[in-house]
Structures are given as C-alpha cells and as structure tokens.
Amino acid sequence: MTETRWLDPTEMAAWRAFLSTSHLLERRIEEQLKSAAGLTHPQYEILVRLADAPGRQMRMTELARGVVVSKSALTYQINQLEKAGLVERTTCPSDDRGVLAVITEAGIQCLRQVAPGHLDVVRAYLIDRLTREELESMTTAMTKTEQALRAE
C-alpha cells in the first residue's frame, strides 16, 4: 500500500486543461461536421484514413485501431457510410475472414467538399493559436502517450 501520488498544481493544470480542451474541441468539431455534411467525427476520420490508404482501402480491424473505436462501433459506422454510398465492402483476397472497406468516388468527393470547413475549425481553435514551438512540443508529448497506450 504505497502513498498516493497526487498531482501538484502544475500537473493538475496541465491535466485539467487537456481534458476540458479535448472535450470542448470534440464537441465543436462534431457540431461543425454535422451541420455542414451530416457526418459524425468518426465517420469523417474513417473517410480520411481510407482516402489516404494505399488502394483507398483498409481492413476493418486496422481501421478501427486507427480511428480508435471498438470493432462493433466501426461495423456500425461502415454500415452507415455504406448506406450513404460513401464506402463499400470487399472481401479480403488474402484472408477469407477479412473485410476491406473501400472509399467510393462519392466518398472522395464528399471529403473534398467537407475537409476545408473541418480544417477551418481545427485551425481556428487549435493549430493557428499555437506557436511552432508549442506545436512541436505538443507532438512529442502526445506521441509519448500514444505509443505507451498503443503498446497496451
């Protein structure tokens, strides 16, 4: 039974700021995407990742890991995007269990149309408010945590 290590004021300020900001920004982004294109943020991220992927396609599990949602949430969202004609499913040639999500031409078009407004928000509230040093410091800090968490 070791002593509890509380956060000192500097640590607490950092943690609180991070927590509030991530939630506030998430809400703002969600609102913008919804009103501009009827997309949720996870849906948008799925499209971005697929568009960037070689062959514009990705395995379900890999995609879920990238976007950071559960496998079942991804299944649900891919269903939604499929209904909307922005994504299609293909069976994976190398693994019969596998499913490949592929972004359609309509999906690419949708992304092209939505991305500017989305990036405006990301810039207006986050990126453009930070100095180059802050930007880089944030990347190294976030990357440390990301790697630790991805390593499980």
Next chain:
Amino acid sequence: MTETRWLDPTEMAAWRAFLSTSHLLERRIEEQLKSAAGLTHPQYEILVRLADAPGRQMRMTELARGVVVSKSALTYQINQLEKAGLVERTTCPSDDRGVLAVITEAGIQCLRQVAPGHLDVVRAYLIDRLTREELESMTTAMTKTEQALRAE
C-alpha cells in the same frame, strides 16, 4: 471562395497525435474507472468537481459546463449517482428553478478510494512521461484553445 488552407506536416502531426491520444487515453481511463469502481469518467469528474466546490455543491448548469457534457447528459448522470447514493439533489435557495447537486459523505468516501488508481493511470500514460517544459507548454497551448471555445 478562398483557397483551402491544408495542414503542413508539422501541423498535421500535431493534430493527429492530439486526436489519437485524447481518444486512447479516454478509453483507458474509462476502462480503469469502470473496473475499479463501476464509475464512468463523466461520473468521476462530477464527483471531483463537487468535492472541490464550496459547500460540496454546484448548480446543474455550471456543473455541466465544467464537465463539458450536455444538460441532459448531466441530468442522466446525476440520476445515476443519486441512485448510487453518492450525490443528492437540493433545491436552490436563491432560485426556485435551480437545482443544486451535493456530494454525499458516501460520495466523498468513494472518491477517496478511487482517486489513487485513477491518478496512477493519468500519471503512467501522460503526466510522468512529460518534462516540466512539455507540461507547461501543453497547459498554455490547451488553455488558449479552451478559452477560445468557452467564449463561444
């Protein structure tokens, strides 16, 4: 129709790292709190804020703003916490519309018991991995965004 301002590699790296990390950390925290105490992260945050508040109580709307959830989500969570005996509702003496959420003694005890394990996670994946400079840089960066978003 102005030119779209894409993110350069440094900006993109910062944004992607922030996004993934906040989601990964959120998931990890949620998992820890659930298994350790059957609490969700919002519930934990509600308890913390109430415990820190003068009189251990807070108005619903103020609390919702602090925790960054919708008013209806807060109503729901306060109901849950009330069922669990960790929080009580009081009518606000100065405003008949108002409702004060008050943390109970059981709520305080719960918090005392849960906080160490929660802080261990926050430390292990974020705080303890950052230098003092990174911590401070993150605070200034996050605070800029937070203020911009809170100003609406």
Next chain:
DNA sequence: CAGAGTTCGTTCAGATTTGAACCAGTACTC
C-alpha cells in the same frame, strides 16, 4: 406590475458506443 425574452432543469426520441457472445477462418503444434 404586465409582458417579452431568458434561463433552468427535465423529458423524450433517436443515434451511437461498448463489451460479450458468437461463428468462420487461420495459424500453430505435435
């Protein structure tokens, strides 16, 4: 003090998320 406009909190319907359970296919191991 009447009335318009706000603000407070709840209720409601609908959308989304999660983890557990499950089946199908793959990969080891002997």
Next chain:
DNA sequence: GAGTACTGGTTCAAATCTGAACGAACTCTG
C-alpha cells in the same frame, strides 16, 4: 493432418449522449 488456440468481423443488449421541446421561474423594460 488433427486439434487447439487465436484472430476477424458481426450481432446483440444495455448504457450513454445529444438536441429539441417543454414548463416553470427569473429579469428587464416601460
């Protein structure tokens, strides 16, 4: 090659979140 263990994706029930609609109470004018 049979057997066991693992991985991939879907389905399911339950929990939670959001915005819109609502009634009640406050505030500010005139």
